[in-house]
Amino acid sequence: MDTVPEDIIVKFLQHTASGEETERLNQWLKEHEDHSVLFYRMQEIMDSSHRMNREDIVRSWDKLYGRISHVMPESPVAGKYPPSLLPSRFRQWIRYAAAIMIGFAVAWHVWKHPSESVIYNMVYNRQGTQKLTLPDSSVVWLGSNSNIGYPEHFRTDRRQVTLTGKAYFDVQKNSEHPFVVQSGNVEVIVTGTEFEMERTDAGSLIVTLVSGAVSVKAENNAGIPAHVRLTPGQQAHVDKSGETIRLKTIDPEYYAAWKDGSYRFTNETIEKIAEQLAKHYRVKVRIAGSLKGKRFTGRVMPDQQIEEVMKNIGASHPVKYRITAEGIFISEK
Amino acid sequence: MLYLEDNRLDAFRRMYEEYVSGLIRFAKRYIPADAAEDLVQNIFMELWESGKMPDSNSAASYLFVSVRNRCINHLKQEEVRNAFVDRAAFEILQRGLYYLDSVEKVIMEEEQWQQICHQIEHLPEKCRRIFMLSYFEDKKSHEIAEMLHLSIRTVEHHLYLGLKTLREKLTSGNRQAH
Secondary structure, three states, rough: OOOOOOHHHHHHHHOOOOHHHHHHHHHHHOOOOHHHHHHHHHHHHHHHHOOOOOOHHHHHHHHHHHHHHOOHHHHHOOOOHHHHHHHHHHHHHHHHHHHHOOOOOEEEEOOOOOOOEEEEEEEEEEOOOOEEEEOOEEEEEEEEEEEEEEEEEOOOOOOEEEEOEEEEEEOOOOOOOOOOEOOOEEEEEEEEEEEEEEOOOOOOOOEOOOOOOOEEEOOOOOOOOEEEOOOOOEEEEEOOOOOOOOEEEEEEHHHHHOOOEEEEEEEHHHHHHHHHHHHHHHOOEOOOHHHHOOOEEEEEEEOOHHHHHHHHHHOOOOOOEEEEEOOEEEEEO | OOOOOHHHHHHHHHHHHHHHHHHHHHHHOOOEEEEEEEHHHHHHHHHHHHHOOOHHHHHHHHHHHHHHHHHHHHHHHHHHOOOOHHHHHHHHHHHHHHHOOHHHHHEEEOOHHHHHHHHHHHHOHHHHHHHHHHHHHOOOOOHHHHHOOOOOOHHHHHHHHHHHHHHHHHHHHHHOOO
């Protein structure tokens, strides 16, 4: 083995070999099986110095936990908790029980270490829209059949939450501690903004930006990342595999108007209201000429049928409506 | 509201913490560092989502084989994407992956690592110093040469000798583990 390119082996292991040197090493490795045995064994030894310390391992677990926490076992095993923690937990229970009427919340804690524990909240909303305030005062409107997970206290470097389903976020500005929403293989990184996120039944993810700026990072199954920055009024569609991100232009006003699942209008023109209803219920709305410019005040509740909505509108000004194959026609009573 | 101590999660976490360092280190040989952690995390995420957990005997080989296979895929995709930018480096890395006929070889356990540290202590003084700077402090040859007033060639020679000696010591005396 007198042709051993020893300086090249060392350079390659230090990641400083040139293309030419790499080529030479490659030739040498091909020459004889023993060369490979020697080289790859050396590589192993060299690599073994790059070990993760305990802190990095814990950090890495936290990151993984953020990604898996929305997938919990079907029938979790009820377990023990230290008696000393019970009272505060119980208070928390009361708080949630009072605050959440439609959905239900499950919280569990993870014992990181005998001495320190992280309390993780999982909130599931079955129906309607549920408003939540996160530990950093950011506000989330959680859509129906949706699930959000967040720690009781955010970590110092980033505010990470997990989402399945649909939610509208109003994030507290804090550029030093980015707010990160993880949904499957997609990460949305925010510094302070209003946006909506929805995982569709087909598995694709829709991120709609109303104001501010967000970054959407997706990753396909092979771990190849894709990245896009949204500007207000843009919507990103990430397909199920994380392979492609398509951009669409949308009307941010619509998303802002419906953020908590309900739509409030105060002294608003009927044209504007009709426009919102048309988008929301995906119907055509036509207005009789005599009604144009008339103003209404009212509220559309989540999951309300359009018939009911029309009745509500009729409360502030007498109107009648007809639902036809072409859509809805609103006229004066 | 339920308060749960999820035993399954605990076991999953223990498995993650036991292997993550070795798996990431292994993946980093072949793919960039940030991609390496993500690749390892994806394996665990899919494992968790599948609801299946390998038993403790087969966990190590299951995990390393998964990392290895994904690294091969990653390199293949890189190969296509970068249109053979660095053909030779690519071949060396890929051959390294196929060369791993037994994944157990890769699992550098604590014990084995301590063996390495122990053997480093027994290297000749000059070689030991140079090796430690490179191994523990990630210094490049030219930096070490500058620090110790030596030629780069001399530094590289000692590093090579150090690695070769360690390899021989580790393969001759301490392989009765399996």
